[in-house]
């Protein structure tokens with residue numbers, strides 16, 4: 001066959017079945033290929049051992065598998081692994097495996113760089129280069145699952161979309177990857193174990209609530225006062241807090257699941273009593289919980305972790321109003337694998 005071979009992972013199961021029928025072969029071969037691709041995460045036609053050699057050669061004549069490869073693995077002294085993942089066009093994204101005593105959490109990227117401009121985040125400094133394809137997101141998960149089995153003797157227990165990029169700005173591909181990850185014909189993972197984290201694009205939160213309200217939602221809030229939020233997340237000028245609140249209320253009405261607010265407390269920015277109380281009021285609208293994230297320095301002098309007293313104030317006020325609050329300790333800081341630090345620093 002002449003011309004460019006098609007990436008086989010862009011084919012639906014039906015297309016794979018008809019491919020075989022067109023070549024006078026049984027349609028069920030298409031199901032077998034689909035299973036190899038999405039259940040067993042095969043990256044080479046030669047792995048498809050229940051197909052004959054001539055059938056594998058036929059596939060290779062017409063198709064490629066544009067899989068990702070690991071350019072570098074770093075391990076933190078706390079056990080966290082960070083992969084630099086090379087895409088088929090040479091671009092790099094990072095993904096992270098965070099082990100605890102009982103869990104293995106995969107943190108995956110949805111874009112190369114990021115569309116947004118949060119001034120405290122290292123990924124934002126890269127700008128958005130492109131969206132990831134569904135299979136590139138799937139590969140990150142499949143690779144981390146393999147590493148979890150190898151390093152920690154258990155499969156992934158959770159997946160969080162908290163790596164590079166804004167998932168809501170690559171919505172169709174994120175949804176398509178999640179459907180491969182959760183489908184019984186794919187990795188078969190429960191959607192309840194998946195958290196999509198967004199900086200808060202109201203329209204997209206509503207769309208997701210309508211179409212796919214099965215996984216968990218986290219919203220990076222960082223301030224419940226418009227002015228403060230606009231100054232540290234400039235893109236939010238187009239997305240007022242009232243619109244965000246309405247979208248979250250809509251999400252809750254559809255899912256009956258509490259939303260998690262991710263929140264970093266910075267010295268001199270949002271460490272006042274007024275900011276803490278604004279958060280309390282914001283949280284009281286819709287059942288929610290707060291995850292206070294430790295700040296991971298990314299070389300911007302404007303930001304520094306708030307004093308312990310300010311964190312205590314937040315915890316105290318939230319608890320007083322029965323709003324669940326947890327403090328997320330950073331993992332993998334020594335290898336720039338923690339929240340907001342993913343910026344392909346160790347590799348070019």
Ligand code: SAH
Nearest residue numbers: 121162165166197198199220262296339340
């Ligand atoms: N774009 C998505 C997901 C990626 S960021 C989102 O904004 O939710 C994952 C989380 O890390 C977000 O809550 C983000 O606000 C937070 N974050 C970004 N930079 C950080 C930093 N330097 N220290 C701690 N958390 C940071």
